[in-house]
Amino acid sequence: xxxxxxxxxxxxxxxxxxxxxxxxxxxxxxxxxxxxxxxxxxxxxxxxxxxxxxxxxxxxxxxxxxxxxxxxxxxxxxxxxxxxxxxxxxxxxxxxxxxxxxxxxxxxxxxxxxxxxxxxxxxxxxxxxxxxxxxxxxxxxxxxxxxxxxxxxxxxxxxx
Amino acid sequence: xxxxxxxxxxxxxxxxxxxxxxxxxxxxxxxxxxxxxxxxxxxxxxxxxxxxxxxxxxxxxxxxxxxxxxxxxxxxxxxxxxxxxxxxxxxxxxxxxxxxxxxxxxxxxxxxxxxxxxxxxxxxx
Numbered sequence: 001x002x003x004x005x006x007x008x009x010x011x012x013x014x015x016x017x018x019x020x021x022x023x024x025x026x027x028x029x030x031x032x033x034x035x036x037x038x039x040x041x042x043x044x045x046x047x048x049x050x051x052x053x054x055x056x057x058x059x060x061x062x063x064x065x066x067x068x069x070x071x072x073x074x075x076x077x078x079x080x081x082x083x084x085x086x087x088x089x090x091x092x093x094x095x096x097x098x099x100x101x102x103x104x105x106x107x108x109x110x111x112x113x114x115x116x117x118x119x120x121x122x123x124x125x126x127x128x129x130x131x132x133x134x135x136x137x138x139x140x141x142x143x144x145x146x147x148x149x150x151x152x153x154x155x156x157x158x159x160x
Numbered sequence: 161x162x163x164x165x166x167x168x169x170x171x172x173x174x175x176x177x178x179x180x181x182x183x184x185x186x187x188x189x190x191x192x193x194x195x196x197x198x199x200x201x202x203x204x205x206x207x208x209x210x211x212x213x214x215x216x217x218x219x220x221x222x223x224x225x226x227x228x229x230x231x232x233x234x235x236x237x238x239x240x241x242x243x244x245x246x247x248x249x250x251x252x253x254x255x256x257x258x259x260x261x262x263x264x265x266x267x268x269x270x271x272x273x274x275x276x277x278x279x280x281x282x283x284x285x
Contacts, residue, residue, distance in 0.1 A: 091220065091227070094209045095202045096242070098235060099227055101218040110209070117205075 015142040020150070023143045030136045037129050041122065048118040055111035061104060063087065165281045172274040179267040186260050193253045200246045207239045 015023065066087055071079035090107045091099050102110060210219070210232065219235050220227035 095206045096199075096239070097222040098206050098210070098230075098239070099220040099222060100209065100213060101220070 015139060018142075020143065020146050023139055023146070027136065027139050027143065030132060030139065034129065034132050034136065037125060037132065041125055041129065044118055044122050044125065048115055048122070051111050051114040051118065055108060055115065058090070058104060058108050058111065061087065165278065165285075168274060168278045168281060172271065172278060175267060175271050175274060179264065179271055182260060182264050182267060186257070186264065189253060189257050189260065193250065193257065196246055196250045196253060200243065200250060203239055203243045203246060207236065207243060210236050210239060 018026070065084050068084050070082050070084055072082045073079055088103045089101055090104065091101050092107060092110055094100050094110075213219070213232060215232065217232065219230045219232050221230050221235070222228075
């Protein structure tokens with residue numbers, strides 16, 4: 001805690017010394033960074049939702065579904081009838097072209113772990129995002145102060 | 161005097177061009193590095209997953225549209241090799257980027273110097 005507050009202080013000292021143009025540049029860069037962070041966060045959320053929906057699909061599997069008729073999608077609008085032969089085997093895409101056969105429990109476990117992992121990453125990035133937007137606010141605040149001082153100076157010059 | 165300043169302008173332009181070219185390659189390299197980093201991450205995840213599998217878990221690899229059965233131990237080794245390879249590439253790309261950044265600061269400094277010289281030359285006229 002103490003370290004982070006001292007960080008903010010040194011930032012503010014630095015900011016006050018910078019010119020308005022430099023501050024503007026910093027603000028633009030920060031805005032770009034924050035935008036890209038937001039984009040990656042969105043991707044992470046989407047991925048998490050995908051894994052979560054896979055897990056939900058597994059949750060709905062019931063043991064008495066053995067031999068149940070199902071319709072298997074060939075395309076998004078065409079199905080062929082099928083039967084559930086094996087309830088306890090799922091092939092999961094684990095990335096880079098590798099697929100692994102797992103039983104129901106460890107499949108659920110896999111998706112759980114993925115969701116947890118993504119949640120961890122999301123929290124990490126959210127922390128960074130908060131830091132960056134705080135910094136951006138600091139920059140904007142200093143800019144406002146400088147602009148105010150500048151306009152005051154102008155007024156004084158005009159009246160004098 | 162005039163000759164001097166036109167020579168300066170030419171120098172400035174060529175220097176600026178070199179700097180901009182460097183900037184472009186830099187952007188490309190950064191993109192490449194991001195790609196490598198994401199590949200490394202993905203491979204690491206896959207290796208983690210393969211490492212917790214038991215001998216009764218079947219592993220397949222996607223070749224085109226078909227899944228081909230793989231030996232678990234072999235897959236582990238393959239993914240491990242890939243990680244090694246990508247890490248090496250990543251290190252190389254980091255090194256070139258570092259050198260490029262140094263180059264870029266050098267060019268930037270010369271551009272600034274030339275600009276100052278030019279301004280002085282114009283003011284003298």
